[in-house]
Structures are given as structure tokens and as C-alpha cells.
Amino acid sequence: GAGVSQSPSNKVTEKGKDVELRCDPISGHTALYWYRQSLGQGLEFLIYFQGNSAPDKSGLPSDRFSAERTGGSVSTLTIQRTQQEDSAVYLCASSLDLGTQYFGPGTRLTVL
Amino acid sequence: QQQVKQSPQSLIVQKGGISIINCAYENTAFDYFPWYQQFPGKGPALLIAIRPDVSEKKEGRFTISFNKSAKQFSLHIMDSQPGDSATYFCAATLVWGSARQLTFGSGTQLTVLP
Numbered sequence: 001g002a003g004v005s006q007s008p009s010n011k012v013t014e015k016g017k018d019v020e021l022r023c024d025p026i027s028g029h030t031a032l033y034w035y036r037q038s039l040g041q042g043l044e045f046l047i048y049f050q051g052n053s054a055p056d057k058s059g060l061p062s063d064r065f066s067a068e069r070t071g072g073s074v075s076t077l078t079i080q081r082t083q084q085e086d087s088a089v090y091l092c093a094s095s096l097d098l099g100t101q102y103f104g105p106g107t108r109l110t111v112l
Numbered sequence: 113q114q115q116v117k118q119s120p121q122s123l124i125v126q127k128g129g130i131s132i133i134n135c136a137y138e139n140t141a142f143d144y145f146p147w148y149q150q151f152p153g154k155g156p157a158l159l160i161a162i163r164p165d166v167s168e169k170k171e172g173r174f175t176i177s178f179n180k181s182a183k184q185f186s187l188h189i190m191d192s193q194p195g196d197s198a199t200y201f202c203a204a205t206l207v208w209g210s211a212r213q214l215t216f217g218s219g220t221q222l223t224v225l226p
Binding site: 004031033035042043044045048059091093095098100101102103104105106 | 116118146148153154155156157158201207212213214215216217218219
């Protein structure tokens with residue numbers, strides 16, 4: 001079966017622009033997570049969705065970051081007014097309830 | 113505040129040698145400790161995991177050793193192979209709401225020389 005997919009694989013944008021990153025989780029997985037991987041650092045949790053519950057946004061670094069999950073499946077992470085420090089690889093993962101998290105290949109975001 | 117500290121940052125091992133990566137955690141509420149392997153351009157993939165009621169878990173060439181009193185755990189890769197060259201992340205999780213939040217270490221870049 002298909003794994004977690006993310007698009008685009010690479011995104012270059014100018015400072016101040018908005019960007020949208022997409023995640024397609026594994027079919028049937030109830031939980032969806034977003035992480036950020038910055039150069040030289042580990043993975044930083046951003047937000048997760050579980051079923052139809054309200055997402056936990058406590059990991060989002062600022063109010064420029066938001067995410068939504070439509071129909072309990074596809075998720076979009078939006079970064080408004082991008083800054084250079086937003087440059088990172090954004091990883092999406094999904095899991096069945098409390099099970100193993102399966103990661104997508106990530107979106108490499110470069111803010112010029 | 114970093115809750116999982118990982119060392120070393122990079123590691124070079126000869127083929128056939130033992131690779132050892134160490135992690136220490138702070139939050140005693142963590143109840144699950146996975147290790148992830150990441151190849152360039154790919155997302156992390158679960159390699160092996162352990163719960164705190166077990167002191168050691170072995171899967172093939174990969175072994176996790178867990179010391180609950182010291183709040184430390186380590187990954188041992190026996191008979192290391194060039195194909196093991198990747199970045200390894202330790203992590204710790206706890207049930208958070210109805211899902212698990214992964215707290216990662218900073219990663220170790222392993223290079224196995226042929």
C-alpha cells in the first residue's frame with residue numbers, strides 16, 4: 001500500500017510570501033502529525049490531529065503557522081509571511097491511533 | 113528545553129565494528145523509546161523500540177539497552193555495514209491526549225567505512 005506522501009518535495013519562496021505544504025496520510029490512519037527538521041537539529045513537533053478532535057497546536061512556533069485536516073484525511077500546513085528561519089524540512093507522519101508513526105519524505109522549504 | 117539528549121553527533125565505524133549511540137532523557141513520564149533511521153531525502157523510519165519495563169531488546173543486529181534509573185538508553189549496531197550509514201534519532205514518547213507526541217534527540221550521523 002501507499003505510504004505517507006507530501007507535496008511539493010521542494011519549495012523555494014521569498015521572505016514574506018505565504019506557503020502551503022500538503023500531506024496525504026496512509027489510508028485509515030486516524031492520527032496525523034507535523035514535524036519540522038532544521039539543519040543540525042532534531043525533529044521538532046508542531047501539531048497533531050486525531051480523528052475529529054480539535055488539533056493540538058501547542059507545538060506551533062508562532063501564529064504565522066496554521067494547519068488543517070479536511071475530511072479526516074489530507075492535511076495542509078500553512079506558513080504566512082515566511083521568514084528565513086522557517087527554512088527547514090517539514091515532515092508529516094500518520095499513525096493508527098497510538099501506534100507507530102510513519103513518516104513521509106518531507107518538504108524542503110527554502111526562504112530566500 | 114531539550115528533553116532528550118543524544119550523542120555523539122557523528123560517528124565513523126569500520127565495517128564489521130560496533131556502533132553505539134547514546135541518549136538521555138529527563139521526563140520520567142516517557143513510556144516508549146523508539147529509534148528512527150533516516151536516509152538522505154527520506155523521512156525517518158522506525159528501527160526498533162523499547163518500553164521502560166525492559167532492560168534490553170534485540171532485533172537482528174540492532175540492540176537497545178535501557179537503564180531506567182539513570183534515564184539513559186542506547187542503540188548498539190553489531191557488525192556494522194556500509195548500508196547502515198544513515199542518521200539515527202532516538203526519541204521518547206508519552207500518551208498525550210489520544211495520540212503520541214515524539215520528542216526526538218538531535219540525531220547521530222553514522223558512517224560505516226567499507
